[in-house]
Amino acid sequence: MIVSALAAGICLGAAAAPAIARTGAKAADRFDGTWSVEVITESGSCDRAYRYGVIIQNGQARYAGGGDFTVSGRVQPSGAVRATISRGDAAAQVVGRLGSEGGGNGTWTTSGSASCKGRWNAERRG
Known part of the structure; x- marks a missing residue:
């Protein structure tokens, strides 16, 4: 199910971060490490909850x-955090x-073939 797979990828947006300009690189590096992200659906037909790992390195x-998601964000x-995660015609704004x-x-919030929205929580693991 594409919506389930997309919601599974939401955690990427929780910390999605393309390279930051050199002037902000040191400040962005403070978020480097391993993060555990819990994604919770509050409305719509997406699966109820997910927990996935995200690695942030040099702000990325x-x-x-x-995975096969397209992630763009910062x-x-x-x-x-502001990001978009997409797969096929489904996309999520984070x-x-x-x-x-x-x-x-x-x-x-997702868009595309199904509409869902929810919240996410992240914890640094390392």
């Missing part, structure tokens, strides 16, 4: 398990914030 995020030096204390949270 990637799914710890591989984590600002302040920790603000917004939120990572904190320097090793946690983060935000919301997500």
Whole structure:
């Protein structure tokens, strides 16, 4: 199911971060490491909840398990997250914030063949 697979990929957006300009690179590096992200569906036909690993390195995020999602987004030096995760005709907009204390949270909304929305929570693991 594409919607389930897309919602599974939402965690990528929780920390999605293309390379930050050199001026902000040091500040963005404070989010580098391994994160565990819980994705919870609050409305729509997506599966209820997921938990996945995300690795952030040099401000760039990637799914710890591989995958076939397209991720574009950014984590600002302040920790603000804005990203899009897509697969086929399904896409999710992700917004939120990572904190320097090793946690983060935000919301997500899908578009495309099915409409879902929910929230995400992240914890730094290493």
